[in-house]
Amino acid sequence: MRKIFTLGALTAATLIAAVATGCTGTSASGEGAMSFTTINTGTAYRLLNSAREFGTDEDIVFTDSVSLVMPDRLMGGKTGALRDSILSVAFDSVGADTRSVIAGYMDKTATVFGYPVEKVDTLAAGTTADGFTRTDGTIVNLTPELLVYCVTTSDYQPRAAHGMSTSYYINYDIKEQRVLGFADIFDTAKTDSLTAAIQTQADALEQVIGPTTIAALPEGNNFMLSPTGEIVFVFQPYEVASYAQGTIRVAFYPYELVEYMTPFAVKFFNLGDID
DSSP: OOOOOOOOHHHHHHHHHHHHTOSSEEEEOOSSSOEEEEEEEEEEEEETTOHHHHTOSSOOEEEEEEEEEEEEEBTTBOOHHHHHHHHHHHHSOOOSOHHHHHHHHHHHHHHTTSSOEEEESOOOTTOOOSEEEEEEEEEEEEOSSEEEEEEEEEEEOTTOSSOEEEEEEEEEETTTTEEOOHHHHBOGGGHHHHHHHHHHHHHHTHHHHOOOOOOSOOGGGOEEEOTTSOEEEEEOTTTSSOGGGOSEEEEEOGGGGGGGBOHHHHHHTTOTTOO
């Protein structure tokens, strides 16, 4: 009745081989049915004329770094739709050249403070940046049928009270070569009742996740299909709870949400035998 997504030994070996070769720069796996490229890059920027405003001896330095695992082939199929989704979520842009997209994003991030910037090749020994942004793209679930990708952005703004981290998920149907959006899985006419069900589940988990106030679906309809077979709704810090509670995850087995699902989802999760 349930469709449990697990990471098989052969698939895991393929993924590990792909990732292990990409510790620095860009590299790709072998000639198997699945291949991945890893991209690790970063830049430091000096914010010119910022010392006086921030009360420092020297102008402050901000760093931006990226570490992505990018799918090239999945079971021999194209990955264009997945790649575009990853770039869009991570960098608010798409393009044929991934590195150009990343470089443009980094330059834009550095200028949001309103200062002229200059790139810094290296930081002096024993010094750290005054602020940073880091974007990570990782695969959190992989089977011959499904790939679930997580884009995590962490940042600390100079002199801020604390940093911030967000995680957004992309669920990709490998066979159909398409991203599974919220409307593919859930009947949008039942959004209100689904939201109420998430709140009820969160209340039952209060001893684990703390008190929440869930009045809407996660920002961006953020959900993931987990390796343990659950549908997990993911709320960012501050979205439905205090910052101290961090990211709030509310999980269901698919059969628990069948009344809110589309016919496609009922078939996808093999739930047709549930009344």
